[in-house]
Structures are given as structure tokens and as C-alpha cells.
Amino acid sequence: MFERFTRPARDAVTAAQTYAAELGHERIGDDHLLLAIDSSAGSSAAQALAEAGVDAAGLRAEIERAHGRLGNDDADALSTLGIDLDAVRSKVEEVFGAGALDSGKPRRRLGGHIPFTKDARKVLELSLREAIRLKDRSIGTEHILLGILRAEGEGHVALQALGVDAAALRHTLEHGEAA
Incomplete structure (x- = not known):
């Protein structure tokens, strides 16, 4: 499936692993994918998040809060x-x-592969479905973000906590315009 991902989408998946490691998390969650998409400068998904009022510091703080810090x-x-x-x-x-x-959980040693959570795997699967539904040949960061919205996991919860209108964000991603 990863062969269908655009370079920015592959970079986001790689960056999600980096974020999970930096935060000392045992697994890569859909919230780490969201952090990576938000930091992918120039992508339509990052632009849509910015237009929805998401800023990197606020998003990271919300994810840290959700993980118990x-x-x-x-x-x-x-x-x-x-x-x-x-x-x-x-x-x-x-x-x-x-x-x-x-949190008292043992910290991962630095480096090495960090596995995906069930929700993150679901988001990646949904990103493929979103690309197919939109008749796109490749999977971009916008499809991953649509997958996050559709899966309603930790990433979606973080967006809600930041006051993001999920329906408006979905519309922006699907139509390339402000809702």
C-alpha cells in the first residue's frame, strides 16, 4: 500500500514515528500522524489545518495532555x-x-521500529479508501487527514479539543476550498 503514498505522505508516516519516539510513546498513534501532517510544510492538509485554527504548539500540547502529561x-x-x-x-x-x-510506563529505547496502534493502522487503511472514493491515483497527506477524521480516534479527539469543525475541515479537504 505504501507504494501508492506520495512523498509527503510517506514523509508524514516517517515523521509520526519520530514524534512518537520524542514523546516517549510505545506506539505510533493516529495523533502522531496528525502531528506529522500538521508539520508538513506546504501540503494542502497542513494548510487546511492552519485554516481551521490548528497550530503546532497547541496540537502537541493537546496530545501530551491526552497521553497523561x-x-x-x-x-x-x-x-x-x-x-x-x-x-x-x-x-x-x-x-x-x-x-x-x-506515566510510569517503561520508556522505549531510542531508535528502532515503533509499531502502529490499531487506530493508526485503521487511519492508513481509510486513507486508501478516501483516495479511491475521491478517484485519486495516489494517497496524499489530505487522504490521511480524511482518514483521521473518519476513524474518530485520538487524532480526531485532539482536533475536537482544539475546537476544529470536523465537517468544515472535511469539506475543505474534499473540495479544496474554505467551507
């Missing part, structure tokens, strides 16, 4: 007590290693 509200609450969460995290990681404050 402390969010801005937690950091703000601790700061009212005089605790700088970033300073605490930095000191703990300096002493105990990167990711010491993560």
Missing part, C-alpha cells in the same frame, strides 16, 4: 504554590533521565 492548568495551579513545574521536571530529568516523570 500535566497540562497548563496543572502548571498554573502549582505556580500559585510557588512551584515551577518546568524547573522541577528539568531537575528530575537531569538526575533521573529524560521522561522520568512520564
